Amino acid sequence: MTTTAPQQKDPVGGDAPAAALHTGTSDIRALITRNLRQSGIYIAFVAIVALFAILTGGVSLSPGNITNIVLQYSYILVLAIGMVIVIVAGHIDLSVGSVVALTGAVSAVLVIGQGLPWWVGVLAALAVGLAVGAWHGFWAAYVGIPAFIVTLAGMLLFRGLTLRVLDNISLSPFPAEYQLVASGFLNGLLGGDGYDVFTLLIGALAVAGYAVSGFRTRVARVRYLQPVESFPLFVTRVVLVGSVVMAFAWQLAHARGLPLVLIILSVLVLAYGVVTKRTIFGRQVYAIGGNLNAATLSGVKVRAVNFWIFVNMGLLSAVAGIIYSSRSNGSQPAAGTMFELDAIAAAFIGGAAVTGGVGTVVGAMVGGLIMAVMSNGMQLMGVDQSVQSMVKGLVLLLAVAFDVYNKRRAGAAR
Incomplete structure (x- = not known):
């Protein structure tokens, strides 16, 4: 004789087994504990934002400064999207800063040096990024050289190629259309008295989308x-997230409106969120990083997946290179220096595991924003650059130490 779990009414409006419902305090505590790594990142982000708001007398939360953070750190967030996928698969990419410089240099030579249309420079930069990614993917996936060595060589190779392409000089300025990629805004489409209604509408749609997605999940x-x-x-979680998003939109609406680069970044986050969570490729990336042998025995084409991981990283490096060159209105031989470390730090602070198999695009975004808010806040306070580097280094070390501690505790529990 078989029995079924007792049914009770779930707050979402339907019947569900009672075992699936967690309404008790102990169950909620257990649920939060299982997601401590990710929850802790959000708590830390809110705490850091609040801390610098106090230390800067509210300047860090002013409309103009929030817009500046979006514009100044968008390319790092783009790199972090690709980097977290690389890290989840158990690899690392040290070349992205050099690829940012190279793609920006190619675009500058064609658009500024040769006088070609701005979109030709964009397409050429994307093509170079794809070629670089394929180069790394070939050596790492098919030849079998560790990605650390391949991309370390790439960092040197493509930095030297950047110097050669630019002939050791800087090129500027880009035409106005190219500059709009990183410095353009959408405002005034729906009017508003001292603020941009369109920006608020986009924020409201984002909150509604988050609520619907969360409800369906x-x-x-x-x-x-x-x-x-x-x-x-x-409901409380949705309300809190919605409040933060609308407060952010409100500040942007009172500055210059919705930055075009934020739209690009949002599209990338949504697209790669779907790729990593809802596609076969995404599941295979996590499988490779979680247990390579099991993934191989399961029929995952490990070499092909690793190849496309690096092709994707090259593509996103090119996008970041376009945004950065547009933002700086030119190309310099030293562009992109240390960008790879910022992207790696964003991924690890956002919850990626050093051993692979763990990490999310949203987590990487939060990790990148933590670094951005810290850097921006310390700049507003006039903190010396050396101190800023030390603080960011300590934050990265503590984030990885927290990950190692959690793994040891989980191992001891077994």
């Missing part, structure tokens, strides 16, 4: 008997 988890937080806790 909750329903699916209940259906498959997976643990979920109580419905009041779910």
Whole structure:
């Protein structure tokens, strides 16, 4: 004789097994504990934002400064998207800063030096990024050289190639159309008295999309008997996230409107969020990083997946190179220096594991924003550059130490 789990009404409006509902305090605590790494990142981000708001007398949260953070650190966030995928697969890419410089240099030579249309420079930069990614992918995936060595060689190779392309000189300025990639804004489309209504509308749509996506995910988890937080806790989370997003949109609306680069970044985050969570390729990346032998035995084409991981990293490095050259209105031989370290730090601070198999695009974005807020806040306070480097280094070390501590504790529990 078989029995079924008792049914009870789930707060989402349907019947679900009672085992799937977590409304008690102990269950909620267990759920939060299982997601401590990711939850801790969000808490740390809010705490850092609040700290620098106090230390700078509110200047860090002013409309103009928030817009400046978006413009100044967008290319690092683009790199972080690709880097977290590389790290999840168990690799590392040390060449992205040099690729940013090379793609920007190619674009500058064609657009500024040869007088070609701005879009030719964009397409050429993307093509170079794809070629660089294929180069790295070939050596790492098919020849079998560790990615650390391949991309270290690439860092030197493509920095030297940048110097050769630019002939050791800087090129500027780009035409106005090219500059709009990183410095353009959408405002005044729907009017507004002292603020941009269109920016607020986009913010509201983003909140609505987040709420609907979260609700659908909750329903699916209940259906498959997976643990979920109580419905009041779910609503509270949506309200808090929505409040932060709308406050951010409100500040942008009172500055210059919606930056075009933020639209580019948002599209990339949404697209790669879907790729990593809802596609076969994304699941294979996590499988390779989590257990290479098991992935191979499961039929995953490891070499092909690793190849396309680096092709993707090259493409996103080119996007970052276009944004950076547009932002700086030119190309310099030293462009992109240390960008790879900022991208790696963003991924690790955002929850990626040093051993691979763990990490999310959203987490990398939060990690990148933590670095951005810290750098911007210390600059506003006039902190010496040497101190800024030390602080960021300590934050990265603590983030990785926290990851190692969690793994040891999980191993001891088994």
